[in-house]
Amino acid sequence: MSPAGLTYDRSAHDAVELIRTKRDHGRLSQEQIEWMIAAYTDGFVGDEQMSALAMAILLNGMTREEIGHWTAAMIASGERMDFSSLRTPDGARRLTADKHSTGGVGDKITLPLAPLVASFGVPVPQLSGRGLGHTGGTLDKLESIPGWQAELSNTELLRQLDEVNAVICAAGPGLAPADKKLYALRDVTGTVEALPLIASSIMSKKIAEGTDALVLDVKAGSGAFMKSRADAVELARTMVALGTDAGVSTTALLTEMDTPLGLTAGNAIEVEESIQVLSGGGPADIVELTVALAREMLDAVGISGVDPAENLRNGRAMDSWRRMISAQSGDPDADLPQARHSHTITAAVSGTVTRLDAMAVGLAAWRLGAGRARKQDSVQAGAGVRMHAKPGDTLTAGQPLFTLLTDDEHRISRAAQSLEGAVDVDADGGPHEAPDLVFDRISAADLTD
Template identity: 80%
Template sequence: MSRTFDVVDLIRTKRDGGRLSQDQIQWLVGAYTDERVAEEQMSAMAMAILLRGMDREEIAQWTAAMIASGERMDFSGLTAADGSRRLTADKHSTGGVGDKITLPLAPLVASFGVPVPQLSGRGLGHTGGTLDKMEAIVGWRAHLSNDEMFAQLDSVGAVICAAGSGLAPADKKLYALRDVTGTVESIPLIASSIMSKKIAEGADALVLDVKTGTGAFMKSYDDAAELARTMVALGTDAGVNTTALITEMNTPLGLTAGNGVEVEESVEVLAGGGPADVVDLTAALAEEMLAGVGITGVDVREHLRNGKAMDSWRAMVAAQGGNPDAPLPQPKHTHTITAAVSGTVTRMDAYAVGVAAWRLGAGRGRKEDPVQAAAGIRMHAKPGDTITAGAPLLSLYTDDEARISRAEEALAGAIDVDASGGPVELPDLIHARITAADL
């Protein structure tokens, strides 16, 4: 683009509640990526966007400009035996505690013949990362070239891997800036960050799992719903069949939080077992992904029971150098927290459990920090379950015994037990479904 703008004028426009044009946004994002706009200037713009917001068209143009800063993936060459094009489906979660859903979900959807290009990330803070979990598997590698990814999708049908550096590089730069300028919470910037990568990834259908609750990034339902609507609009405007489920994250998902322990639980689900909430959410998201590419009326749980999803999992792991039969790493130290009283568990704070797992070594405080594959937490009871005084409530796993006391501190006051043993009314796992028709 030959035209240039005065960045200070653009900052003032947004600061004063005005809207930016398509040309202005394209120039600004491109100039920032090329380092022609200073960090302090984009910091001011990010704060102006946080305070003043953006309309649907502005967010769409901002997202398009971030996509244009890098490459776009193309899976249109994936064909079925009859020569027809195979439509691809993907899922994105906004992150939570015990959220291992991608692990059973990708092979489950692939077992129906739908390729799943699942570009995933690493954990930061109290939320776990899919790649960190998968790397608990001996030999498994996260980084694939585009050609390797395409070949695996063609042969196996599912890929879980890291996004390449060429995908929306403007987002990587802006994300780091938002992290240190107090602008992470801006819904237009969150939505464009997530969707620029997902749209550039090139899937035909996208399902968004937007968490709400203490363990989620969006604590309130209203904020989660606004983010979901914004992302569905972005996907729809970009020609991607996009839906969103708003799901519960006041309590951790499943009975494990960590890395290797979540892989173990995921394999249980793929073998036809596992905790009901993990199975239910995996099935709901699988149905959404399949519907997004035109497959309806199928029993997705049957492929968990009959081994077809497990076959896809084993093939996917092996294709990326992993050994699906290798034992998962075991912690050097285990510490058990027992129930102080008998009764019914009424509350287990997801955020506290996530922080405790992080402190045990399952997560990282900075992107460059290492994680422990064996670190994490196993929950022996959750809200709605009855427990006896002295019985195991949580097991803490770590390779560094000194971490246990800080994990226990994070869990102080995080779990309530009602000694009267009365019934507990549990919230719905799925709060709402949002589609383009709801915008």
């Protein structure tokens, strides 16, 4: 896990030359890309020049080959992790599997998924992040568990994988530092949406992480980063290609995010719901997606013909959860934090729920204190939104629709405003057919140049 050194010749290329090439719809060579990433990470190329190139990429795109070189250059800016020391008692190498979600509302899937896959003996090195804006962060959720620690050294991470099979922790600063610098720049220059840079940002960290197999959960809808299914499919294909070209077994599930996942959006309340799933219960959509992703991860490392749902029912996934939480100093038996204030919003009319807007719920949870506007902001462990009805459910006027939770009572009115118009109800009470939660799957076999 030694960090890579940055070596480059400052006079080999010129940033303006590269900007003009991409501005004029040209292709950047591998050498040009490697030079640009190294020079920018080192500070020789300034923010204004990288901003111009990022905007040119946003407007004109990149070829698969260019994106691959860009991703490799970002990986080379830091360390690469190595899990080859994980072995079975007879000396055979143990293959690792990981999952990445592009983010959504109520997306707590990592919490039950990592211990579920680990319960089949597969090491799961889940390096996760904190939330920003309306999408929640896995680490924020887990930090609501008393004592739980997100920061692990590489040695501690490897030991926990060897002994427990599952770890969810913060990524160290040594992984793809070029991406960290570039992402901060994109955030303030209107270039976050550049699809080649989204794909390379995600995949540079995941490839540097060193996992053998990766399953992507690429979401589309109002509560997702990619609003249209077409854009989500393009992003998924790009990331599967990057992983495949780098030697990582990579597949993607395309999943619906017009409606929040589960019945909670927050931190501690999402942990609570995840524990319900690990106990053999929980909302049907959370169970469905957790099992679907687990099956993909197990297949990718050669474990087929098993039913992941069985380990939710028989308690083995829960046992893995308890060991994983305890290994990171958390108390799996401790009471979870609860918000000091709550407010219930009731249904105005009777009928069948036909729409529940994910973005509105995410904004409400954020305004209640469950999320952050800036990376340095703190979050409230107990804040969030409980949903009492989802599309397909029937309501009676006056029945609870949402419960808003927060430690700061003054946040409630603005959060409630976010939910105005978030729910559609068919007063005739007719049946509602929900869209498929998983609407597509992309593997290496589906790719064309």
